[in-house]
Amino acid sequence: MDCSATVSIRFDSDDEGIKTDLARLADQLGLPAPARETGDCDYLLTMNGERLELHRNDPKVSRKTRLYVDFLSGPSYYRYVNNRTIRQPLARAVGIRQGYRPILLDATAGFGEDSFVLAALGCSVTMLERSPIIWALLENGIKRCRSHPEIGAIFSRRVRLSRTEARQFLADCKQPFDTIYLDPMYPHRTKSSLNRQNMRVLRELAGDDSDSGLLLDAALTHARKRVTVKRPARAESLGGVEPSFSIAARSSRYDIYLIPQSRSEDDPPF
């Protein structure tokens, strides 16, 4: 991970509960204690009610550039309401089919959008995220779903989030996963794919994920049935390793690496 962005926690409310939550967060992330005046840094983490937000620390930048994880409105919610078919490319790419839901490891969770789709389709998903700031935003987004009857249940029953480096997790892990899903940052993402604010900030916080070829190696050693890698539509395959087959999506592609049958005991892989 190659992250050059600096982050401080700002506390600008009189609410003692928020103050305690932010102090705990600073502790967890190894950041200085929250303060009203934060001085020089690239980003500020702060609470807006229950919501953890990341702001660019630049008075010239519009307030709209605040970033938070939200499964209860916006694009993720829209997708949840309008597109829950198992025929969508992401679902087919991880091996979902009628009557079968793989046990999934999302080793590059990011803002959790893909994991949410897959959990909503009925998969158990273990999400891993190594960037502390991205993990904190994601964890808060999941926490705020608790009171939603359907989405809260999806997260509490099917999703687990861990702040960890995926290669280390896989080295220590005895639990089998049918599919390991990887969506690392692509070093040469086109301008249009970086246009989305979330992607630009992700890049600044997470770096280029230049070790993703090694993560693919680890995933191929561990997965029971397949490893699925999301790539930009015209990008080369990750680490130059040819997939078994690919599935095209709107502006991206899923490369699927089937694991030889020796490690997958029951269902056929697709």
Ligand SMILES: C[S@@+](CC[C@H](N)C(=O)[O-])C[C@H]1O[C@@H](n2cnc3c(N)ncnc32)[C@H](O)[C@@H]1O
């Ligand atoms: C492009 S984003 C993933 C976006 C995600 N699929 C979504 O739907 O929001 C890549 C994320 O993977 C994380 N990541 C990359 N390599 C990792 C690793 N080896 N272990 C854990 N997290 C990793 C990065 O920190 C970054 O947040």
